[in-house]
Amino acid sequence: MRKPHALWAVVPVVAFLSTPFLPFVNGPHLWFGIPSVLAWCLIWTAGTTASLALVEHLVHHTDEDEDEDDDHEAHTPYEEAAA
Numbered sequence: 319m320r321k322p323h324a325l326w327a328v329v330p331v332v333a334f335l336s337t338p339f340l341p342f343v344n345g346p347h348l349w350f351g352i353p354s355v356l357a358w359c360l361i362w363t364a365g366t367t368a369s370l371a372l373v374e375h376l377v378h379h380t381d382e383d384e385d386e387d388d389d390h391e392a393h394t395p396y397e398e399a400a401a
Contacts (some may be wrong), residue, residue: 323376332367334359 337358338344349357 326369327371330362330369333362
């Protein structure tokens with residue numbers, strides 16, 4: 319089952335896919351001295367990194383909370399695979 323915080327990873331995908339349909343992006347405009355489509359893609363490339371870091375942060379903290387509630391010894395996936 320998917321966690322709700324994983325939806326943050328969808329935001330950059332939607333931004334990239336909507337690029338040709340957005341008139342303020344897909345036009346003869348310059349942003350920061352470069353074509354607006356290029357600037358949009360550069361911004362959302364950084365946004366992709368930020369959203370994936372946010373998802374990783376939220377998943378990591380959720381797993382820690384579950385481990386604390388179970389009162390079991392915390393194991394990494396590598397330790398579980400070796401066992």
